[in-house]
Amino acid sequence: ERAVSQAPWTKPTVASLFTSLVPSKHGAMSHMSRESGKRFVAMGNQHTTLAESLASAGYETFAITHNANIQPVYGFGQGFRSFRFLNDWDLKADTIIREAEHWFDGFDGGRPFFCYVHVTDPHYPYDPPAPFRGRWDHSGLSVPIDHDVIQKFHGGQREFSETEKQHLRDAYDEEMVYTDSVVTPFLRKIRARYPDTVIVLVGDHGDEFWEHGAMGHGHVLYDELTRVPLLIWAPGLAPRRVASQVRLLDVYPTLLEMTGGDPAQPWMMGESLVPLLEGGSGPHRPAPMETGGDGEPPWHLRGISMLYEGQLWKMIRREKDDWNPAGEFSLLFNMELDPFERNDLAAERPEIVAALFQAMKEKGWYTHPSDLEGEGFEGGLDRDTEENLQGLGYLGDPAQGPGRD
Secondary structure (H helix, E strand, O other): OEEEOOOOOHHHHHHHHHHOOOHHHHOOOOOOOOOOOOEOOOOOOOOOOHHHHHHHOOOEEEEEEOOOOOOHHHOOOOOOOEEEEOOOOOOOHHHHHHHHHHHHHOOOOOOOEEEEEEOOOOOOOOOOOOOOOOOOOOOOOOOOOOHHHHHHHHOOOOOOOHHHHHHHHHHHHHHHHHHHHHHHHHHHHHHHHOOOOOEEEEOOOOOEEOOOOOEEOOOOOOHHHHEEOEEEEOOOOOOOOOOOEEEHHHHHHHHHHHOOOOOOOOOOOOOOOHHHHOOOOOOOOOEEEEEOOOOOOOOOEEEEEEEEOOEEEEEEEEOOEOOEOOOOEEEEEEOOOOOOOOOOOOOOOHHHHHHHHHHHHHOOOOOOHHHOOOOOEOOOOOHHHHHHHHHHOOOOOHHHOOOOO
16 A cells, blocks of 8 residues: 655666665666766666566566666666567557567466566556547647656746646546556456466556646655555465555565565565565555656655654655755655645754664665766667657756756
8 A cells, every 4th residue: 555666757666676776776767977978877787687586597588668768778678588679659558468468379388477568658648548538538628748848847938727737637547547448458368367477566656746836757756756556466365455665676575485586685675575465564664765866857866754753754855966056955744644745844853854864874775976876878879769768758958957857
């Protein structure tokens, strides 16, 4: 019921899912410093990925995606025998699922498999197909949303009426229902054909709809972006809800334990969820999150959500950079009394800010932006990939300043 993503956008989140490391440790971010000239920063190949662990245990490994953030050039091919990247950001979920089904049709089932399927609906431009379009949105509006529109909004050059905002919320919900209509039959088919299979359904991030005055994703650490769905099916696992806070960092060790591996690898920052899934209970697990780390928007933010004196608190730390030259500051929220993060208590409870920041450092989750390293490379990507990233809103003009999605 309370799963926390380690970043509010796709590349660092999926890399954390694959490595059980926070973004500043696995390295898959947006840009490095301006001076380095490095963009398109990749996950470091020194890390052992989930796919590599399962491949070494004899698993067939396959991945399919059309999100240009998740492709071999960024390190995500490590451990996959087959990686199908469809370089067209405008594809809908039904195409991705159909391609995955084609792979299963050609799979002989002679050994265990690990299949990673990444669909991008719902994601702006929030364009649900028929018959889902119009289920809730009766405005008759067409409000194109892309990177440039979001940049203009964050730069004060574009405003949205309340009617337009509700149209976008409704269209997002319609895309959610569309995605469910495509993914659910696929999962049912896999469960019927391979009943011993463990299935994980997870979101990489959410989207903002003006909860804190902004839209899109990638640039803040509020719950609307970092609290994500996480569902796990496994043979013999009874249905239940888990109220304890968990992290996407925990998925990798969980799958290792479920497949007979050792979930306590020394590099992992997560822990297996098996005790919770089998009916146990436990306290909220401390959850790190971050974005930025690159001298460009998205901005330098570090966060942690954890128990302190019996209550769940969340601290978001803003690092010093070109857009925040005055110095670091923090936000603090009591997530039990203020679940929508409206009342900043940092000035009233500095001792909690200090305690949560100390916990980040002790657990190895905090890296100052000036100490970051990354496997970035100079130059550009091919034209199709750049258009893919542009369409998804991940490739903008850094000179435009804050608001890059």
